[in-house]
Amino acid sequence: MNKILSDMSLSAVVAGFVAVLIGFASSVAIVFQAADAAGADDAMKVSWIMALGLGMGATCFFLSWWYKAPVITAWSTPGAALLATSLNEASYAESIAVFMFAGVLALVIGVTGLFDRLMRWIPLPIACAMLVGVLFNFGVAIFTSLEASPWLVLTMLLAYLFSKLILPRYAVIIVLIAGLVMVLIEPQTNFSSIPLTIGTLQWVTPEWNTSLILGVGLPLFIVTLTSQNIPGVAVMRASHYQTPVSNIISWTGISTVLLAPFGGFAFNLAAITAAICSGDECHKDPAKRYIAGMSAGVFYMLAGLAGASVVGLFAVFPKAMIAALAGIALLGTIGANLKAAFDSDTYREPALITFLTTVSGVSFFGVASAFWGICFGSLVLIIQRIKK
Template sequence: MSSWRQDLSLSAVSAGLVAVLVGFASSVAIVFQAAQAAGADQAMMVSWIFALGLGMGLTCIGFSWYYKAPVITAWSTPGAALLATSLLGVPITQAIGAFLFSALLTLLLGLSGGFDRLMRRIPTSIASAMLAGILLQFGLSVFLSLQSEPWLVGLMLATYLLGKRWLPRYTIILVLAVGLTASLVLNKMDLNALNLSLSQPVLVWPEFDFGVLLGVGLPLFIVTMTSQNIPGVATLRASGYEQVPVSPVLTGTGITALLLAPFGGFAFNLAAITAAICTGPESHPDSKKRYIAGLSAGFFYVLAGLGGASVVALFTALPTALVASLAGLALVGTIGASLSAAVAEVQERDAALICFLLTASGVSFFGIGAAFWGLVGGMLTLLLTRAR
């Protein structure tokens, strides 16, 4: 406990807060769409947020504390998008059965250790290039938002530049404070609909249908692995946290999903974008003390889960430009470090650039996102250039 108190810093706590803010505000609407497609009523949708917030919070705290690294978990946003289209007409009891099936596959993969061995074969340059490609759009969103909200984003950008010069450790928390203040002054936030209420979990007993298991559960597992866990592992590797073994984390997220799926916790996985906020230098100059950001993110995730509808209403009240700019500015340092690591090795530079460009393009084939294809393209290029 004394070590924890010594390592505590405002910059790491603010990184955890920003990660939760960005994670919820950017994709909570997709989770609601998935719940509505499954036929969930208002109480069930609040229960989904409770289960997801609790699961992400406990896994963030547990993994970050045990490995002394900022291990950030998240719900599967591509998985939620998949569910929003594939659960139409599926009874919610069968949907819960599909969630349990996907969780079981994750648990078995984690216990096998195969995913960990596969990820360790990916060079740092390729992992860094994929991470840079994933984060590029967030960096660009700062200047795209500047066009639509020049005063709000302009003040945030000026605060970032001045903060990096005078108070680098507290830059992001200053940007958040200025963004919230400017949003209130410019009447960009509507807080009238907010009310305080705690979440009430709703248990749904699962029903297993073979067609739904193959049509929903298996694709959910595949999308979560390829579009979420692979970039999540790459984020940890690119940030230097080699001491975090992947298989136990997969096992832990699988067990968490098995326990919370009946309440709406459809999938848990390693985060990439929100993790990059906590693993970067803005979190703390000393990488050994950034685990505080993981603990903080877990704490705020638990609060968000317990707050349920109130927290969701707060996040959705925030201006889109504020959330986009906050995420982009928080990731500038990580984008730069990833690009630097991607092109550091001359012999791997072509492969890293192919991976970066493919990932940044946002292409999707067979329902699998660009991060996976960027990784495939980079590795194939590397194999061909080495063979040559």
């Protein structure tokens, strides 16, 4: 406890808060679409948010504390998008079985160590290029949001530029405050409609349907692995954290199995929000950034307990503010990984192919572009080595 208190910093705590804010606000609508497809009623939807919040909170808090690194977990946004289009013919109980099956597969690949061995085969420049491809649209969103809400986003951007000159460690904090002030002075901002309630968990016993388990559960596992876990590991490796990822994947699998009956459809390593908690803006000392992971865990658990109240709160914030905040918070990470990806002559062309494939958003067989970026970049590297 004394070490945690001595390592505590405002910038790390705020980084954890920003990660939770962006994590919830950027994709909670997709989660509700998945819940609708599964046949969830309003009480079950609140249960989903509570299960997801408590699961992400517990894994972020305890894994960050144990490994002394900012281990950030998240729900699978691509997985939710897959479920939203794939569960229309399934009953709610059959959907729960699909979630549990995907969790068991994640547990197996973690316990056997297969995921660790897979990640050792991927060179750091290629992993960094893939990460930049994943984050690229978040940086671009700063300027697309500028067109939609010019005064709000311009104020946040100027706050970032000036704070980087004066108080670089607290740049993201100042940007968040600037955004909140701009939202509060807007006359149409209305906080009175936010319900003040605590959510409750709703247990549903799974019903096993083999065709659904293979047809939806297996793609859910693959999408989560390729779109979330691989970029999540790339963030950790790019920040020089050598945590044993197979153990972490095992814990996300266990969390999915345990919380699936309540609506916890898929837990995995985060990429976008993890980058916020592992950069220099979080803390200059990498050894003290684990506080951001623990803080994110606390905020996730509070968000889960609040349930409908948190969903209502996030709905008040303009989409332009969330998009700009995410992009600005990730600028340092995008720049650092661009340098790491393209600094070496040996890896420049494989890294470029990886980046272009990932940022294209191309998808084959339902598998996301982050996976194909790694594959195509590695293929280019192998061909180059054969030629030599």
